[in-house]
Amino acid sequence: MLTLFFVPLIILGTGAVSHPLLLFALYITSGFGMAGVGMGVMHDAIHGSYSKKPLVNKYLGYTMNLIGANSSVWRIQHNVLHHTYTNIDQGDDDINAPFFLRFSPNAKRYWIHRFQHLYIWLFYGLSTVSWITAKDFIRANRYRKLGFFNKKGEFRKAIWKIGGWKLFYYSYALVLPLIMVPLPMWMIVLAFLSMHFVTGISISMVFQTAHVVSNTTFPKPDDKGVIAHDWTLHQLASTSNYAPNNRFFSWLIGGLNFQVEHHLFPNICHVHYRKLSKIVSKTAMEYNVPYLVKRTFLMALFDHVKMLRQLGRG
Structure with missing residues (x-):
C-alpha cells in the first residue's frame, strides 16, 4: 500500500508525465494506495496492534501524517471518542457531522436531510480534502476544550506539528508536480483532488457501513450521561461486520470488514480477525x-443508503 501510494507521486515528481490521462491515472492510483495506508497500516499502528514493538507502531503511525492528516488528532478522534462512545450522538466523532448530514436518529433533523442519501457521495469524496486542510486544526482546538492537549505548551506544539506535516505533504504531493509536470496548473490540481476523492469515498464507505446501518443501535444517555448497557454489549449492538468470507476484500481494507472484532479487541492486529470472528460469533450466540x-x-452499502434515507425522513 505504501508502494501504491508513493511510487505514482515519485513518477509525477520527476516531471516524466506529459499526458493528462497518465496524470489522472497516477494520482488516482495513489489515492487507492492512500486509502490502503489509512486502513491497513496506519489504523493498526495507531491502535498499537501492527507490531508487538511500540517503536514500530509509533513510526508506522506517522504514515497518517505522510498522507496529509495527523496521528495525534486521529488517536483522540478514533481510539478515544469513537471506540468509547460508538454511535452516541455528540460523543462519537465519526457520526458528529455538519448540519447538512445526519448520521444518528438522536441528532437534529433539517429538511435538507431528506436528500442526504443522494448528495452524501460528494461529501464523502471531499472528506479527506477537508481533513488535509482545516479539520485537524478545528478538532485539535475542540479537543483542547475537552481536556486534551492540556499540558503547558502542548497545544501550541501540536498545532505547529500539524502545520509542519501538512506543508511537507503538500510539498511532495502537489507543489512538486505543479513545478515539474508540463501541464496546466488547473489540470494538476484537479488530478490531485481526484486522488483525494477516491480516498474519501473508499474510507467513508468502509467505516460508515459498519455503524450507520439499519440494524445497529444509537443509544441515548440518560439525564446523568449514563448508557444503560455495559461497554461490550454496547459495541456488539452498535457495530456490524460485512463480507466475512471475502478474503481479498478483507486484505484490501485492512480487515475492517470485521469491525465487531476490531471494536472488542482493538489491540489485536487485523490479520487475526477472521479466526477470532468464529469465537466471537459462537460466544454471542x-x-x-x-x-x-x-x-x-454491497448488502452493507445498500443498507447504509437505506439508513441515510430513513434518517432524512424521521
Missing part, C-alpha cells in the same frame, strides 16, 4: 447477544 453481519459489502 451462546449468550443470546447481538452479533451483526451482512453477507456482502
